[in-house]
Amino acid sequence: MTTVADPAAALHFRFATQEDVNAIVALVESAYRGDVSKQGWTTEADLLDGQRTDPDGVAAIIADAHSRIILAERDGELLCTAHIEKQGEAAYFGMFAVNPAKQGGGTGKAMLAEAERVARELWGCRRMEMTVITVRESLIAWYLRRGYQRTGVRKPFPYGDERFGLPRRDDLEFEILSKPLA
Template identity: 65%
Template sequence: APDSRLLTVEREGRIVACCQLEHRGDHAYFGMFAVSPALQGAGLGRAVIAEAERQARESWGVTEMHMTVITVREDLIAWYERRGYRRTGRTTPFPYGDERFGIPQRDDLAFELLVKELVRPSYGVRPLTP
């Protein structure tokens, strides 16, 4: 789609991380995020999300990034919170019966909206003082 892009990271000819970024008016949506399990914990995910935020800010001029996360994924939500995302408490039901989202193993799933304000980096510029 014209207002969407797929970011990928390649190593030795293989895609090892990816995310989908979509312009949605006043914000961007971050989704389809994956990092190879063998490379998790080494900072690659942090770099991918930072690049997605930078591109959303610079390409589309948006001031917020939105994403949805399955509510029972507390460790994952905590990881996003450490990167500046905040829980909104706004949930949407899990699409049971739609196998594009996988085959759920439990019946209490829902998505929660997480939001982060995107600010331009200051690059160490200090305000002038008289």
């Protein structure tokens, strides 16, 4: 794929393979759940317990012809992952995780730009969409600064489905954010 320079060193982007499943699960879990995730600002540990993903789910995404998991590495170290899925003229963006100890250095911003480029060039997608938990205002603000817009479309949180975590509060819901990929 591509290599992008950041202030510290070059990032190398590539598509994940089945051999990457365990590393992806470990990174995603470390970025969203438990005490390790609290090193970064994207943690959901105060909102959700339980898992964020699992090996079977990641393996299924990698096997899906309409999905890609993009990995960002530096010097062979996995720093960031993101999932994109073709959904008609839109691409869905999710499972975005940056190593908590390395957040704030531009890796996430570079990954988001790479995911948008891949969706546009690989599938001809005209927009990127994602769902974000509405109480995560600092994360929503981060996406807004990168050109995403709040759509006002809300979706219920899947309470009772442990594959998405164990909620610590009863007011969770998602909002769809969208950005044109012109």
